[in-house]
């Protein structure tokens with residue numbers, strides 16, 4: 098057969114090419130087509146039924162028409178303009194320096210020591226452009242970790258597409274790290290967590306970078322409801338703002354927290370305000386002006402030692418009474434209180450890495466093994482007697 102092919106008397110079918118490739122241990126695509134391209138990154142892009150942007154925008158318009166309600170964080174990233182304003186904020190000099198300072202090297206070394214040679218899935222929740230998730234993957238690759246997958250979840254189609262493009266650019270294709278992008282609302286994660294399962298057991302490293310956890314209304318409820326499907330030994334990496342003063346001293350907090358004392362650079366404040374108020378301008382007509390107010394609120398805090406900064410907006414309309422909207426939470430944490438709260442939910446504290454002059458921290462937690470059932474313990478103890 099080889100002689101017939103070589104002398105041009107036969108053009109082999111694909112089946113024959115595949116058999117020959119197998120026998121000579123070469124890539125069948127190369128043998129068939131002479132394609133010199135190395136293996137491309139396999140990418141899958143999935144949507145979930147809950148990521149219904151039309152319904153979400155319609156809910157937002159209802160809130161704006163009513164003149165009161167909560168403009169949840171989800172709405173701010175949903176449309177391409179919101180995503181673009183977020184990207185513009187990421188480029189602001191002081192904000193960019195903060196992002197640059199995230200201690201990924203230290204965290205990835207600690208994670209690598211914990212996971213050993215197990216197959217690993219890095220799962221970025223609210224991954225945005227996936228900058229840090231990609232940083233983790235590349236650090237694992239540098240340690241010669243060979244069985245990795247990158248799983249990204251975000252509600253913004255624009256940011257998720259950008260994340261996929263970034264992954265294509267930053268992960269060397271020959272390292273063959275499969276990429277799964279899921280367009281979804283992480284508040285419903287438990288209903289579609291099966292999408293993130295792999296063939297055989299894989300250690301999950303779940304990350305929430307960019308203070309996403311600190312912006313949740315009920316962050317402990319989020320962990321309880323949406324992360325309970327994760328098996329024992331899974332890791333949770335949270336990127337969080339730290340308290341600027343003890344939560345028990347509100348006057349000190351007001352003085353020292355830059356979000357309350359307006360100490361941020363003016364360009365930072367301008368871009369944050371543009372991003373926050375974007376949905377109001379885009380989805381309601383007749384807006385005359387928007388006034389943003391930030392206030393300390395310790396009632397919203399369930400984690401000991403932490404405090405919350407609430408953001409609200411008063412909106413003057415040309416054709417209707419002034420509207421008042423709740424715009425979101427920014428929580429600041431103290432590590433021992435957070436460790437205690439997460440431990441009560443079955444996540445043991447492993448380590449934390451403060452950064453940017455102790456204003457932020459990366460915190461690592463590990464899912465505890467389930468406690469033995471009571472009946473079984475009693476039986477085991479009885480058998481020992």
Ligand SMILES: C[S@@+](CC[C@H](N)C(=O)[O-])C[C@H]1O[C@@H](n2cnc3c(N)ncnc32)[C@H](O)[C@@H]1O
Pocket residue numbers: 170171174175222223224225226227229250251252253256281282283284305306307308309
């Ligand atoms: C504060 S940004 C952080 C982005 C990214 N992790 C980073 O560090 O740059 C929050 C991210 O969470 C996403 N997000 C917000 N609400 C969400 C929701 N309900 N479900 C899924 N993603 C959401 C946003 O689209 C955005 O990408």
